[in-house]
Structure formats: C-alpha cells, structure tokens
Amino acid sequence: MNSDTENHGFGAVLKELGLKETPKRRVMLEILAEEQRFLSPEELWLALKGRFKTIGLPTVYRNLEELANGGVISTVIHPNRQLYYYFCTAESGHHHHFICTSCRRVEDIPECTVAAMEGEIVTRTGGKITSHIVQFNGFCRHCLADPNERTAI
Amino acid sequence: MNSDTENHGFGAVLKELGLKETPKRRVMLEILAEEQRFLSPEELWLALKGRFKTIGLPTVYRNLEELANGGVISTVIHPNRQLYYYFCTAESGHHHHFICTSCRRVEDIPECTVAAMEGEIVTRTGGKITSHIVQFNGFCRHCLADPNERTAI
DNA sequence: CGCTAAAAAGAAATCGTTTCCCTTTGGCAC
DNA sequence: GTGCCAAAGGGAAACGATTTCTTTTTAGCG
CATH class of the missing domain: 1.10.10.10 (Winged helix-like DNA-binding domain superfamily/Winged helix DNA-binding domain)
Structure with a gap:
C-alpha cells in the first residue's frame, strides 16, 4: 500500500x-x-x-x-x-462528538436529539437556526481507567 | 437609581x-x-x-x-x-443559549435535553463528561422579520 | 490609620491565524 | 505532448485577540 x-x-x-x-x-x-x-x-x-x-x-x-x-x-x-x-x-452525515481532552480520541454522537432540541427552540423563539456548536468534553474510558495514558494538550 | x-x-x-x-x-x-x-x-x-x-x-x-x-x-x-x-x-442554574448572530440577542434554553444526551453518551462510551459546549446560532424572530434590524458583528 | 494581599495600569510580548505577493502546478485545450 | 491559466503553494510579514510582566494603587481588615 x-x-x-x-x-x-x-x-x-x-x-x-x-x-x-x-x-x-x-x-x-x-x-x-x-x-x-x-x-x-x-x-x-x-x-x-x-x-x-x-x-x-x-x-x-x-x-x-x-x-x-x-x-x-x-x-x-x-x-x-x-x-x-x-x-x-462516520459516513452518517451530520453528527456530533464526544472528545477526550486527554488522549484526544473522538467518539461520534448521532444527531437525533439535537434535531429535536432545534425544533423546540425554533417553535418557542420564532427564530431560525443557522448553525450550532454541540460538543462534549471529558475523559474517554481508556483515560478514565488508566490515568497513565492521559496526555496533556 | x-x-x-x-x-x-x-x-x-x-x-x-x-x-x-x-x-x-x-x-x-x-x-x-x-x-x-x-x-x-x-x-x-x-x-x-x-x-x-x-x-x-x-x-x-x-x-x-x-x-x-x-x-x-x-x-x-x-x-x-x-x-x-x-x-x-435566568437564575435557573445550568442551561444553554440560542444566540442571534445578527442583533446578538440571547435566549435561554433549558438544560434538560442535554442532560439526557450526556447520560446516553456516558452509558455508551464508558467515559466521563467534564464539560460541554452547546450553543445554537441563527437569527432571532426580530431579525428574521425585519432584515433592516440586522447588524453585523 | 496602617498593612497586606488583591487589583489595576500600561507597555510589551505572545502566538494562533491570516494576508500579501510572487512562484509553481494541476488539469484542460489544442 | 505542449501551452495556457486559474488555482495552489511558499515565505515573509502582518494581524489581532489575549496574556504576561512589572510597578503602582486600592479594598478590606485589624
């Protein structure tokens, strides 16, 4: 290759x-x-x-x-x-991420619940959403289990 | 005053x-x-x-x-x-925002759905979430209705 | 009123990011 | 295959939001 x-x-x-x-x-x-x-x-x-x-x-x-x-x-x-x-x-179109701020692994989060939130927001505010920032930060299971694997950005 | x-x-x-x-x-x-x-x-x-x-x-x-x-x-x-x-x-503790990138108004969004997402993420990934960025950007109803009210950041 | 640690001023440094301008190159035409 | 041209890239320099540094001022307590 x-x-x-x-x-x-x-x-x-x-x-x-x-x-x-x-x-x-x-x-x-x-x-x-x-x-x-x-x-x-x-x-x-x-x-x-x-x-x-x-x-x-x-x-x-x-x-x-x-x-x-x-x-x-x-x-x-x-x-x-x-x-x-x-x-x-992930070829699954739009989605979000859970990132490990330690080792920097990324896990995909399906978009579904955010779409529901958006619908509710539009209904309640009468506005129009053009973009959003949705990201969860933390420690992945590896870094959680083994602090030695943790690295700093 | x-x-x-x-x-x-x-x-x-x-x-x-x-x-x-x-x-x-x-x-x-x-x-x-x-x-x-x-x-x-x-x-x-x-x-x-x-x-x-x-x-x-x-x-x-x-x-x-x-x-x-x-x-x-x-x-x-x-x-x-x-x-x-x-x-x-809003004194209602943790929540999120829908911001108008035009006039900069801010509307509060209750935290509930995000908490549900977090629970699902933790269950599925086995990680630990320490923070998140959740924000919706767009045009509020005023700027949507009256483009003249729109301003640039 | 005096003391001390926190707060603030002002200048300068930092550093991620972008711009500028000139050179190179990918990709289509002939 | 060769030429052409707009897109891409190089390198230096600019930019600009944010931070750091050092000195001076001030809040809040005794």
Missing part, C-alpha cells in the same frame, strides 16, 4: 468539492485519516514536513478550512479555544 | 466568589446586566472608558474570566471564534 499509487479515493472527494487534487491535499487527508485523534494545524504541519521538502503553515490552514467547509473533516473546539481537526470516519 | 448607591446586590455576588468589590467590577456587571446582548471584551472596555478615567483592557479580560469562572456571567462562542460575554438573568 503505497500512498503514491493508493489514494484512498481522496481524489474523488477533492474533485467533488471543486478542489484540485494536489499531493499535499492528498497527504493531509491520509495523515488525518490514519490518525485516530484530533490534530492541531501545527501538528499536522509538522507531520507534513516529514514528507515534503517545502510545506507552508498557511497552506495547511487554507486546506484545513476548505476541507472542513466541504464537510470532509470536522472541527473540534477545545476548551482552550484552539481549533483542532478530525477526519470523521 | 444611582449606581454609586444602588449596586444591584453585585457586591454580595462578588464576595461569594472571594473577589473584592471594586468599582470597576461593579460597573462591569452593571453594564452587562443592562445590556440585552452579548458583548466582546473590547466593547465592554469602550463602555467602561466612558465611566473611568483609567481602565485597562487586561483588567477587563481578567475580570470577565473570573466572573465567567464564577458562573456570574456566561460566555458565547461566536462562529468567528471570538469570545463574547453575556449576563444571564
């Missing part, structure tokens, strides 16, 4: 978003897809530096934003207010 | 948090309490400048954080990732 020949179908994903399929975008998606935890732009940049002689941090920011806007990856808002990114394997 | 003599009971609130009752803290709370919308630290600072000859922006940040940690005011995370603050009149 060579990343130069096996592109995990990311090329098609990029094309759908109207984005050119560049090596950097492909590798960004590869790294995010292989990583089980959410990453900061700078961390992703450091990983990319190992595979490209030249790679700028602005490029990483730009692509992360485009990919997130396209729904290919999702954002994680850490309580420290920094932005992290996560490749969502 | 003079703010020098009528302190809305904010002194007691500050004392409960172990904070000294300073004129600046009192006026910060006054301004936030009178304001129906969420404010940025800088906006609050500008308002304070009208009432104090010297008032530093770091002071505003420091106090906002202390008050938010104490639960006296609550934070609003705007999609633009800036932090805003809002004085919650």
Whole structure:
C-alpha cells in the first residue's frame, strides 16, 4: 500500500468539492485519516514536513478550512479555544462528538436529539437556526481507567 | 437609581466568589446586566472608558474570566471564534443559549435535553463528561422579520 | 490609620491565524 | 505532448485577540 499509487479515493472527494487534487491535499487527508485523534494545524504541519521538502503553515490552514467547509473533516473546539481537526470516519452525515481532552480520541454522537432540541427552540423563539456548536468534553474510558495514558494538550 | 448607591446586590455576588468589590467590577456587571446582548471584551472596555478615567483592557479580560469562572456571567462562542460575554438573568442554574448572530440577542434554553444526551453518551462510551459546549446560532424572530434590524458583528 | 494581599495600569510580548505577493502546478485545450 | 491559466503553494510579514510582566494603587481588615 503505497500512498503514491493508493489514494484512498481522496481524489474523488477533492474533485467533488471543486478542489484540485494536489499531493499535499492528498497527504493531509491520509495523515488525518490514519490518525485516530484530533490534530492541531501545527501538528499536522509538522507531520507534513516529514514528507515534503517545502510545506507552508498557511497552506495547511487554507486546506484545513476548505476541507472542513466541504464537510470532509470536522472541527473540534477545545476548551482552550484552539481549533483542532478530525477526519470523521462516520459516513452518517451530520453528527456530533464526544472528545477526550486527554488522549484526544473522538467518539461520534448521532444527531437525533439535537434535531429535536432545534425544533423546540425554533417553535418557542420564532427564530431560525443557522448553525450550532454541540460538543462534549471529558475523559474517554481508556483515560478514565488508566490515568497513565492521559496526555496533556 | 444611582449606581454609586444602588449596586444591584453585585457586591454580595462578588464576595461569594472571594473577589473584592471594586468599582470597576461593579460597573462591569452593571453594564452587562443592562445590556440585552452579548458583548466582546473590547466593547465592554469602550463602555467602561466612558465611566473611568483609567481602565485597562487586561483588567477587563481578567475580570470577565473570573466572573465567567464564577458562573456570574456566561460566555458565547461566536462562529468567528471570538469570545463574547453575556449576563444571564435566568437564575435557573445550568442551561444553554440560542444566540442571534445578527442583533446578538440571547435566549435561554433549558438544560434538560442535554442532560439526557450526556447520560446516553456516558452509558455508551464508558467515559466521563467534564464539560460541554452547546450553543445554537441563527437569527432571532426580530431579525428574521425585519432584515433592516440586522447588524453585523 | 496602617498593612497586606488583591487589583489595576500600561507597555510589551505572545502566538494562533491570516494576508500579501510572487512562484509553481494541476488539469484542460489544442 | 505542449501551452495556457486559474488555482495552489511558499515565505515573509502582518494581524489581532489575549496574556504576561512589572510597578503602582486600592479594598478590606485589624
């Protein structure tokens, strides 16, 4: 399995978003897809530096934003207010996350209950909801059981 | 109703948090309490400048954080990732917000459904939730009805 | 009234993020 | 295959919200 020949179908994903399929975008998606935890732009940049002689941090920011806007990856808002990114394997459309602020694992939460909340809010306020931020932070069962596994962001 | 003599009971609130009752803290709370919308630290600072000859922006940040940690005011995370603050009149303990990204009005949302979600998440993941971010963004009924009322943040 | 720790001022630093401008490249046309 | 052009990327620099630092002031207690 060579990343130069096996592109995990990311090329098609990029094309759908109207984005050119560049090596950097492909590798960004590869790294995010292989990583089980959410990453900061700078961390992703450091990983990319190992595979490209030249790679700028602005490029990483730009692509992360485009990919997130396209729904290919999702954002994680850490309580420290920094932005992290996560490749969502769940193909199940819109949903939310329970993130471990220790080891950075992410678990998917189905969207259902939030949709119910939205309906109630719209009914009661007469407003219109354009977006929402729903995220649960805590310790996953691994970090809960074994404090030694805990890491700091 | 003079703010020098009528302190809305904010002194007691500050004392409960172990904070000294300073004129600046009192006026910060006054301004936030009178304001129906969420404010940025800088906006609050500008308002304070009208009432104090010297008032530093770091002071505003420091106090906002202390008050938010104490639960006296609550934070609003705007999609633009800036932090805003809002004085919650609802005494009903923990709850969430529907914010209008146009006029900045805030409506309270009871906590109930989120608590149910949390229970389900804990059961399913075996983790422990330490905090959550739940916020709905959109247009309130006023801005929905009258686009002229809309303002940009 | 004096003391002491907390609070505040003001300037400067920090740092995540974005902008600018120039160079390179993907992808379609011929 | 070659050329073209808009999109993508590099690198430096700007930006701007937030924080840190050091000194001065003040609240609140004895």
